[in-house]
Amino acid sequence: xxxxxxxxxxxxxxRVRGKISGSAELPRLSVYKSNKEIYAQLIDDKDGKTLASxxxxxxxxxxxxxxxxxxxGKAIAEKAKAVGIENIVFDRNGxxxxxxVKALADGAREGGLKF
Numbered sequence: 001x002x003x004x005x006x007x008x009x010x011x012x013x014x015r016v017r018g019k020i021s022g023s024a025e026l027p028r029l030s031v032y033k034s035n036k037e038i039y040a041q042l043i044d045d046k047d048g049k050t051l052a053s054x055x056x057x058x059x060x061x062x063x064x065x066x067x068x069x070x071x072x073g074k075a076i077a078e079k080a081k082a083v084g085i086e087n088i089v090f091d092r093n094g095x096x097x098x099x100x101v102k103a104l105a106d107g108a109r110e111g112g113l114k115f
Contacts, residue, residue, distance in 0.1 A: 013094030020089050021045045029076065029108065029115070030091045033100055038069050040076040040104060042085065052079035069100040070107035077111020090115045 003011070022028030027042040039055040054075040061071040080088070088108075095101045109115075 009094035011094075016091065016094065020091060022089055022091075024051075026087055026089055027051055027080075027085060028091045029088045029113070031093050031095065031101055031104055033069075033095060038065070038072055038100055038104060040072055040108075042076065042080055042083075042088065051083055051085065052076060054079060065100055066103045069103040070110075073104040073107020073109075074111040076104075077108045077113045080113055081111070086112065086114055088113050088115045 020028060022043050022045040024044045024047065027044050030041045030043055032039045037056045039053070039057075041053045042051040043049070044051055054072050056065075056068045056072050059068065059071055059075060061068045063071075080086070090105060092101050097105070105115075
């Protein structure tokens with residue numbers, strides 16, 4: 001029985017989330033991408049709270065999807081610094097670390113986040 005693309009991603013997501021978890025000192029940077037947009041959240045899993053978020057919907061950035069993803073990474077880094085966060089754990093959420101996900105991670109590193 002072949003798995004669909006979503007089923008494969010959910011299986012990978014469960015495997016990755018079993019190994020990582022966020023806290024107030026070391027939050028989890030969760031990335032979700034749809035066909036049009038990309039979203040990033042800093043999550044404290046112990047309290048179940050979102051500390052900061054950024055998305056391509058709220059930015060007025062121009063360019064292709066990879067360039068916009070890098071801008072979202074920089075925006076989440078700025079919001080994290082405003083909250084007082086420098087170190088994070090990266091959660092690619094079952095997506096391949098390539099293209100837009102990698103661009104977001106690189107943008108967050110350029111913004112000053114360490115992971």
